[in-house]
Amino acid sequence: MHAVRNIRLCTKDCLCLYVCPTGATDTETGQIDAQKCLSGCRLCVDACPSHAISLVPEEYPAQQETSGDVKKALGILSKSKTEQEIAAYEIEEAAETPRAKQLAKAIGMSNRIMAEDLLREAGFMLPQSGEVLKLLNSLVESETSEDFPAAAAEKLIQKLRKINASMKEKTMSKTTDNLLEAFAGEAQANRKYLAFSRKAEQEGHLNAAKLFRAAADAETIHALKHFEVAGKIGSTIENLKSGVEGETHEYKEMYPPFVEQAEAEGNNAAVRTFTFAMKAEEVHAGLYQEAMDTLDNQEEVFYYLCPVCGNIEKVVPGKCPICGVSGEKFIKY
């Protein structure tokens, strides 16, 4: 978003010169220097007493769809209005009195403006739209006349291609964001329902426990699908790398301040669960790294999981080095 000045409205009070932090508004032509203008700053916009400055975006959103029937109906009129424009200008040319010429000219101008407005509403509002790009492409293909300004058309096509590709990328990345947000939500729901299911089991509500388990599995199905569609599943070596990155972020950056905060608040249970997780994630990161380095090793490896703190060992310890639980409790993988 950069600032632009409408010269017709500018009353030369020049407050924009006082407030602009980069001197972008001080130019001889009266145009604001887009190179110097700070994106979205708007100090000049708010300061201008004549409301002559506004912000213009670098990219515009996709336009509202126009139905095919509306385009056709408006097309009948825009055809008719352009015919009347031509007729009016020819009348102007041939007319004998200055008054008839004047009227014919006005009618010609009027019809051009009406035709433009009708075409604008028939899907050609935004000069950068995909609709315009399609039209330009089809014209370039079918035009054979030597007078056709092919260079201008080609230049426009290049510009529009670039803009439309970047617009498409933006829409795509929004959906990718949504997929990942849905993945996070579904994954969370899966663990929540498992926790609820355990609780229901403890309370002897076996049907409710079953339902929670089934629902938890359903959320797993959703989560896995969202994650897959988001394109986040790579080759195993890529996935191991992603594992190292995720675990390292957790034990180095995420958990330490969490532990600190819990200690400050005197929440011992939280200190304990955060610390267990933090230490276990560090072990996980190391195991992922090791697996990456030995991916081609065919020899079978066994992993043992501590059911209390989530620690993983390759040899069953006497007791867990993180939480101290007896090695007998470890689960073999």
Next chain:
Amino acid sequence: MKKYICSVCGYIYDEASGYPEGNIPPGTVWADVPSSFVCPLCGASKAEFNENENEKAKPAVSSTSDSHASLPEDISYTAAELSALFSNLAKGCEKQYDSEMADLYKELAAYYNLKSEKINKPDFESLKSLLQNDLSTHFAMANDVAAGQHDRGALRALKWAEKVSLMIRSLLNKVESGKADFLKEKNVYVCDICGFIYVGDEKPEICPVCKVPGMKMTQVGRSA
């Protein structure tokens, strides 16, 4: 006492109050208003006024026409339309302060302008018959289609173009009835936004059709 509304700009003539500024005293019934009366706001002729009965609900042009033209099968553009399409896009670029792109579109508009098919010796009469076709058929159909799709933008453009077309017909009627003198010592202005043609002494403060400030109306000069 009844009221009559201008189908172009919405000005209301109230028989009870007349139009004293134009020497039409209060209480003058519509039938007694001279035929030379023009709308004080937009300059439309007396014939463009309708009785103000549920006027708001009724479009300026009756959509009761049974002879609906049918929609074409494909969307195709004539050279003249392409010229208008590109000059419209050039205006769009100017609004975005992108003069480089505006110039490229102008180049295309100029090319298609030259390519446009000429019309064989038109006169005001043949122009009026083209216009009449819009007013009796095309607008009604397009309004129906746009209303069916709830396309507000299209309905807005149609409403403006319809009013501007009515104004042009009103001007052409005057030419036809030999009153071409109506332009004598008057100025002619065209609204840059909607195309409304105003004939009068000074340009109106705002355009009677699209309500844009008068500074966006261009005076059409008279060459000797």
